[in-house]
Amino acid sequence: MALEDQINKALAKFGKLGEHGHRDDLLWYDIDRSEPLTKEDLTTIETTLKADGVFAKLINSGSSLDKKTGKEIQKIWLTAFASENKLIAWKKEFELKKKSDHRFIGEQLDWFHVQEDIVAPGMALFHPKGMRIRRKLIDLIREVNDDLESEEVWTPHMAKIELWKMSGHYEHYKDKMFIWEQDGQEWGLKAMNCPFHIQIYRFKPKSYRDLPLRYAEFGTDYRKEQSGELHGLSRVWCFTMDDHHFMVTPEQIESEVLRIMKACFGVYDIFGFKPEVKLATMPDDAMGDAKLWKKAENALEGALKKANIDFTLKEKDGAFYGPKIDIYVKDSMGRKWQLTTIQVDFFMPDNFKMSYVDANNKAQMPVMIHFAILGSVERFMSVIIEHWGGKLPLWLAPVQVKVLPISDAQITYAEKLVAELKKSKIYVELDSDGTLGKRIRTAETEKVPAIVVVGEKEVQANKVNVRGKGDLSLEDFLAKVRKANLERTAF
Ligand SMILES: [Zn+2]
The missing domain is CATH 3.30.930.10 (Bira Bifunctional Protein; Domain 2)
Incomplete structure (x- = not known):
């Protein structure tokens, strides 16, 4: 059986299959069922495929509207191979790519996304x-x-076609333009x-x-x-x-x-x-x-x-x-x-x-x-x-500073610091939820340029501890952040 038939056979166990296609090396499948795939479904997709001889990794799942019926359908994205070695090699490459690919970084850090299903490709x-x-x-x-x-x-974003005829774009560039007719007038979306x-x-x-x-x-x-x-x-x-x-x-x-x-x-x-x-x-x-x-x-x-x-x-x-x-x-x-x-x-x-x-x-x-x-x-x-592999310099980062109090006892001090930074229009977040180790890892994953830890020692000495930079007096830290932000220089 061809790989595609094997995948179809396995996925049919989760619902009637609708359209499918691929984006780069990822396959997507529509599953015709209104109720979302359960957690259990999602954890069993890979093993179900494996039982049918397909080595797959589920990348994402979600729901979207069926363009024809207007009904909600389920969508999954996966990658699939006929051999386990190929899947292992793909996973390695995927992890490497993920680190520097702006599309993955943008989605992972919640910065932007492109949505083909009901928005548009390339927008x-x-x-x-x-x-x-x-x-x-x-x-x-x-x-x-x-x-x-x-x-x-x-x-404006559009003009009568006459403008594009005069500019020469209609003659030389028409194939790349969005052109339509409405109420007896031809229009062109702005290409230049x-x-x-x-x-x-x-x-x-x-x-x-x-x-x-x-x-x-x-x-x-x-x-x-x-x-x-x-x-x-x-x-x-x-x-x-x-x-x-x-x-x-x-x-x-x-x-x-x-x-x-x-x-x-x-x-x-x-x-x-x-x-x-x-x-x-x-x-x-x-x-x-x-x-x-x-x-x-x-x-x-x-x-x-x-x-x-x-x-x-x-x-x-x-x-x-x-x-x-x-x-x-x-x-x-x-x-x-x-x-x-x-x-x-x-x-x-x-x-x-x-x-x-x-x-x-x-x-x-x-x-x-x-x-x-x-x-x-x-x-x-x-x-x-x-x-920069997603690690933007302080002046450009969407979260410039993250403040992590070691315990609840330092929250007032941390809040005071956050308020000071906000006054200088610095994007700052306070994270006091969970263990310190976990919060540091989260901030690092989010590629925050200034991760600030405050414990009792820092409160007493009116200092902050900046990851990778050591202790700084509160005043020095604020001055350094403001300077890097304003002058667009390194922090
Ligand atoms: Zn121009």
Whole structure:
């Protein structure tokens, strides 16, 4: 009997089998029964499968709504092999993967999840703790935007198809867009933010005195990747870019790109990333004036040199609508990620007939610079979660401090400490439930950066004991936490 038939035969003992499928190396089965699988059912699934010659590990179980009948059905996730050795090898690999895979870390620590059954594939739901991380990244970029004088705007998540036809996305990008018809009008879900920002630019006539004009948006975009390519937060259908569009004169490209590069490098520094920079120049199928191309390429090169940044040249590798700078970073596992692209664009300003009047009162076309520092917030989160194996630095951790009183006698002292930390907007939790050893292990599993133990000795001396750091006076500890949080430095 084939493995699949053996599994079907064994699982049928728990109820009528509905649909089944797989996500990566995990199999899922729908079981048509309204009452949940009992604890006993769940403990016997593996042995029942084994009796039918299947070596399996039950990964998860739950219920969901049947799309057709609207009835509740049971769902189980498992992995199954025809030999015990294969299962043992899989378990070993699974444990290793779990430690660094952002999808497992995100679910284990209750940060986010993707729910295909009644939500959507490739669209993550952020739980309160995941949202804390997300907010801190966005707060960081908001500060950078202020320094860059890039003004935040907001634009809607969909637009009439006419916008996407004008931008060229309908013609070149239609397959990746969510498009539908409603009340005789065709609509497109936002796949990029640029066309909207251009409408803001065009709302009033512009003069050379208005430039550079800088727009920023945490813009949520929707792109239909192949569902087989979807992966946690790193390949998704829905993501939020820390997107920027600078409208500049050709003469302003160099100084603006220099400012952008400085801002990007400042952000990479915070994460300890060493960037690698590539300059991509005019391809054979380029559009636009060759003189303008040369000017833009020289400006990009000039900015890199002025910023003292080493780069390699990728000849003829620019987009057909302008030269670009690609920035890659390496994570702790040596994997290379492309985070930022600084894209000069002559195409969209032309498509949308953007203009400004120059000092001689003549109409000119601005150049657009597109860039995002993190890229997509979701993808950036997946990179840093794996880079640090989930152990985020104090400033970014969703629970920054956990206070563990040794006994009830120290609860008042512990509560006072929690209140102090909360005043400084530190995410802090007090855990007084269970043995100290168990509470320490829980805090370690939750990857809390500052685990603080307080016993009678600490109360008497007005001190705290920080795991891995020893005794600190209460004052020192508070100052250290506040500094690391505020300056985004190591604790
Ligand atoms: Zn853009």
